[in-house]
Amino acid sequence: MDRKQVNTVTPIDVEAVRRDFPVLERKIHGVPLVYLDNAATSQKPAAVIEAMNRFYRQENSNVHRGIHALSEESTADYEAARKKLAKFIHAKSRREIVFTRNATESINLVAYSWGLDNLHPGDEVLITEMEHHANIVPWQQICRRTGATLRYVPITPQGYLDLSTLDNLLTEKTKLFAFTAMSNVFGTIPPVKMLVEKAHAVGALTLVDGAQAVSHMPVDVRALDCDFLAFSAHKMCGPTGIGALYGKAALLNKMSPFLTGGDMILSVWMDHATWNEIPHKFEAGTPAIAEAIGFGAAVDYLNSIGGMEAIHHYEQEMITAAMTALQDIEGLRMIGPPPADRGGLVSFVMDGLHPHDIAAVLDQDGIAVRAGYHCAQPLHDRLNIHATTRASFYFYNLPSEIDLLVQSLQRAQKLFGR
Ligand code: PLP
Numbered sequence: 001m002d003r004k005q006v007n008t009v010t011p012i013d014v015e016a017v018r019r020d021f022p023v024l025e026r027k028i029h030g031v032p033l034v035y036l037d038n039a040a041t042s043q044k045p046a047a048v049i050e051a052m053n054r055f056y057r058q059e060n061s062n063v064h065r066g067i068h069a070l071s072e073e074s075t076a077d078y079e080a081a082r083k084k085l086a087k088f089i090h091a092k093s094r095r096e097i098v099f100t101r102n103a104t105e106s107i108n109l110v111a112y113s114w115g116l117d118n119l120h121p122g123d124e125v126l127i128t129e130m131e132h133h134a135n136i137v138p139w140q141q142i143c144r145r146t147g148a149t150l151r152y153v154p155i156t157p158q159g160y161l162d163l164s165t166l167d168n169l170l171t172e173k174t175k176l177f178a179f180t181a182m183s184n185v186f187g188t189i190p191p192v193k194m195l196v197e198k199a200h201a202v203g204a205l206t207l208v209d210g211a212q213a214v215s216h217m218p219v220d221v222r223a224l225d226c227d228f229l230a231f232s233a234h235k236m237c238g239p240t241g242i243g244a245l246y247g248k249a250a251l252l253n254k255m256s257p258f259l260t261g262g263d264m265i266l267s268v269w270m271d272h273a274t275w276n277e278i279p280h281k282f283e284a285g286t287p288a289i290a291e292a293i294g295f296g297a298a299v300d301y302l303n304s305i306g307g308m309e310a311i312h313h314y315e316q317e318m319i320t321a322a323m324t325a326l327q328d329i330e331g332l333r334m335i336g337p338p339p340a341d342r343g344g345l346v347s348f349v350m351d352g353l354h355p356h357d358i359a360a361v362l363d364q365d366g367i368a369v370r371a372g373y374h375c376a377q378p379l380h381d382r383l384n385i386h387a388t389t390r391a392s393f394y395f396y397n398l399p400s401e402i403d404l405l406v407q408s409l410q411r412a413q414k415l416f417g418r
Contacts, residue, residue, distance in 0.1 A: 009306065009307075009309045009310040009313045010306055010310060011306075011310065011313075011314070012305055012306050012310050012311065012314050012395050013305075014314070014395065014396060014397075014398060017045075017305050017395060017396050018396050018398075020045040020046055020047065020301075020396075021043045021044070021045055021046070021396055022046060022049070023035070023043050023044070024043065024396060027366065028363070028366040028368075029363070029364055029365075029366055030366075031365060031366035032366055033366050033368065034365075034366055034367040034368065034397075034401045034404050034405070035368050035396075035397070036367060036368060036369050036391040036392060036393065036397065036401065036405065037368045037369055037370050037390075037392060038235075038344075038345075038392045038393060038394040038397075039184050039212060039235070039345045039370065039374075039390060039392035040370055040392070041234045041235060041240070042215065042234065042235055042236060042237050042394055043237070043394075043396070044237055044238070044239065044294075044298075045237055045298075045301050047297055047300070047301045047304075048237055048238060048239065048294045048297045048298050048301060049294075050297075051293055051294055051296070051297035052239060052290045052291070052293060052294040052297075055074070055077065055289070055290045055293050056290060059073045059074055059077070060074070060290075061073070061074045062074065062286055062289070063075040063078045063079075063286075063287065063289055064263055064280070065263075074289055077289075077293050077296075078287070078289050078292050078293065079094070080296060081292045081293050081295055081296025081297075081299075082094045082097045082099065082279070082292070082296075084296040084299045084300065085097050085244055085295065085296070085299060086246075088214075088299045088302075088303075089210075089214065089219050089220065089221050089229060089231075089246055090219075090220040090221055090222050090223065091221055091222070091246055092222065092249070093249060094279075095249055095252075095277070095278050095279055096246055096247055096248065096249050096252065096278075096279070097244050097245075097246055097279060098244065098245040098246075098247065098252070098278075098279040098282040098283065099242060099243075099244060099279070099283055099287055099288070099292050099295075100230075100242075100243045100244060100245050100282075101241060101242065101243055101288070102232045102233075102234070102240075102241075102242070102243035103134060103209065103210070103211040103230040103231050103232040103243050104134040104230075104232075104243075105243060105245075106228075106230035106231070106243050106244065106245035107134055107135055107138050107178070107207065107209065107230045108138045108258070109245055109258040109282060110178075110207055110228050110230075110245065110247070111138035111139060111141070111142045112138075112142065112258050113255045113256050113257065113258045113282070114176075114205075114251070114255050115138075115139075115142035115146065115148075115176075116142065116145065116146065116256075117255070117256055118175060119142060119143070119146035119147075119148040119175055119176075120146060120147060120148065121146070121147030121148065122147075122148075122149075122173065123146070123148040123149070123173060123174075123175045124148060124149045124150075124151050124171070124173040124174045124175065125139050125142070125143055125148055125149070125150050125151070125174075125175065125176050125177075125178065126151050126152075126153065126169055126170060126174050126176070126177045126178070126179075126199075126204070127139055127150065127151075127152055127153070127177075127178050127179060128152060128153040128154075128155070128161055128179045128180070128190075129152050129153065129154050129155045129378060129379055129382050130155050130159075130161065130180060130183040130185065130186060130188065130376070130379050131178075131179070131180055131209065131376070131378075131379075132180065132184050132209065132211065132374075132375045132376055133375040133376065133377070134209070134211070134375065135178055135179070135180060135207075135209045135230075136378065139178065148175070149173075151169055151174075152378075153165060153166065153169055153179070154382075155186075155379065155382060157383075158336070158337055159183070159186035159187075159188050159335055159336035159337050159342075160188060160190075160337060160341070161179075161188075161190050163191075166195075166198055170198055170199060170201075170202050170204065171202055172202055172203060174199065174202055174203075174204040175204055175205065176204055176205045176206070176207060177195065177198075177199035177204050177205070177206050177207075178206070178207040178208075178209065179192075179195060179206075179207075179208065179209065180208075180209040180211070180212065180213075181208050181209065181210050181212070181213035181214075181219070182212035182213040182216065182217075182342075182343045183212070183336070183342075183376075183379075184211070184212050184345070184374055184375070184376065185335070185336070185347050185373075185374050185376045185379055185380075185388065185390070186335060186336030186337065186342065186347065186379075187319070187336050187337070187342030187343045187344070187345045187346060187347075188336055188337050188341060188342055189213070189217075189341060189342060189343055192208060192213075192224055192226070193223070193224050193225070196208075196224055196225050196226050197225075200225070205227040205228070205251070206226045206227050206228070207226070207227065207228040207229075207230065208224065208226045208228065208229045208230070209230055210229045210230060210231040211230065211231055211232050211235060212235070212343060212345075213231075213343070214229070214231040214235075214236060215231070215232075215235040215236035215237075216308075216311060216312060216315060216343050216344060216394075217308055217309075217311070217312040217343065218307075218308040218309055218312065219308075221246050226246075227247065227248050227251055228245060228246065228247045228248075228251070229245070229246040230243070230244075230245055230246075231243060231244055233291065233294065233295040233298060236298055236299075236302060237298040237301055237302060238291075238294050238295040238297070238298030238299075239290075239291045239294040239295065239298075240291075241288050241291045242288045242291035242292055242294070242295050244295070245282070249278060252278040252279065252281075252282070253278055255282075257275055257281050257282060257284070258282055258284075259282075259284040259285070260273070260284055261284040261285050262284065262285055262286075263276070263280060263283060263284060263285060263286075263287075264276050264280055264281050264282065264283060264284040305395065310395075311394075311395045312343075314395050315343060315344030315393055315394070315395065316339065316340075316344070318344055318393045318397060318399070318402070319339045319342060319343070319344045319345070319346060319393060320339040321399055321402055322346055322391065322393065322402045322405070323338075323339050323346055325402050325403070325405075325406050326346065326348060326405075326406065326409075328406075329350075329406065329409055329410065329413075331350055331351035331352070331413070331418060332348055332349075332350045332351075332409065333348060333349050333350075334346055334347070334348045335347050335348065335349070335383065335385070335388060344392065344393035344394070345390060345391065345392035345393065346390070346391055346392075347374070347388040347389065347390040348388060348389055348390075348391075349385060349388055349389070350389070350409070350412075350413070350418070351418060352416065352418045353412060353413065353416055353418060354387070355371035355372065355387040355388055355389040356371050356372075356387070357412065357416065358371060358389045358409065358412050359371035359389060361408060361411060361412035361415060362405070362408045362409070362412070365404065365407075365408040365411070367401075367404060367405060367408055369389055369390060369391050369392075369405075370389070370390040370392070371387060371388070371389045371390070372387050372388075373386075373387055373388070374388070374390055391405060
């Protein structure tokens with residue numbers, strides 16, 4: 001994303017923030033939990049759990065409908081959460097934030113709502129080889145249905161986008177360029193602003209998959225000028241079951257609804273209906289109210305511990321330390337770029353050890369990591385690797401947990417006779 005100088009940020013008090021997360025007190029197989037699976041989902045601070053608890057205990061009621069005190073309170077809290085999200089990513093207005101179930105649904109919303117109306121045979125959608133399945137499969141489906149062609153920006157063996165191909169791939173045929181702001185396998189942070197500019201220069205819209213980026217670094221949609229941004233609450237200390245789509249108001253206004261039913265309509269007759277204004281046009285049925293309030297509480301929490309620059313800065317230190325330590329393990333090979341060009345995660349392979357066996361040994365030592373292809377099968381195919389083990393950090397991880405990771409990996413090598 002926009003890599004600002006972060007030397008002056010106030011450091012995060014990691015020992016203090018750890019006390020905010022009840023689950024970090026847990027023991028797994030008799031030893032303290034070391035949670036290094038943050039790219040899959042983050043842990044939840046008490047403030048988020050309590051915000052949802054408070055909603056159910058004190059004001060549970062449906063939004064936008066009831067003319068009674070509880071409904072008015074729920075509506076106010078639900079809409080206040082939307083406003084917090086808009087501010088968090090620097091959207092112009094809360095109307096540009098649509099609540100969805102997750103980043104996957106946000107991308108599907110654009111694919112179906114914008115894609116079905118705007119893509120035609122001969123048009124092209126450009127994505128990259130480092131996308132999560134969430135930013136591949138919807139475009140495969142929409143291209144199949146509209147006759148548009150799906151193209152990929154290739155990756156280099158070092159885990160970067162091969163930017164030398166962009167001038168050939170981005171043409172007047174390109175209608176949308178959808179790409180991740182941080183790879184969930186390599187950790188690579190591509191030059192988002194430059195990619196948006198290049199897409200706009202040929203008249204294409206841009207969708208940024210912010211599932212990994214919004215949770216780990218400052219994201220400013222106005223500075224980036226992206227047209228859409230998709231992200232999930234659960235990766236940024238919020239609950240599961242809620243995500244968001246940012247879209248420029250002018251685009252959202254023109255788009256057809258994705259799902260239809262109650263709340264998203266203005267009027268309904270026997271034979272047709274008219275649509276509510278944005279963002280409600282895209283929120284059919286009773287939404288995930290408690291989850292939206294939890295999402296807002298997560299944003300408050302991230303701001304309260306020092307904000308996204310401080311979080312990004314700390315994770316840069318952690319990933320640098322982790323990669324330095326891991327490179328001393330014989331037979332371990334990390335994939336992706338050096339720490340300066342990535343976020344706080346690292347995927348690796350080890351000679352003679354299957355990632356599932358590695359993860360199982362680490363689990364015995366209380367360490368949670370991810371093993372597999374991390375919903376990025378085309379990327380692994382491209383690298384000719386079946387699966388990798390991924391350790392992903394957040395602001396509550398301690399440097400001492402890197403030492404535990406290294407010791408446990410060495411134990412795995414011994415166990416399997418390597
Ligand atoms: N995009 C990226 C880069 C991801 O890492 C993920 C989840 O891991 C997603 C999209 C999908 O997020 P969700 O499962 O919350 O919809």
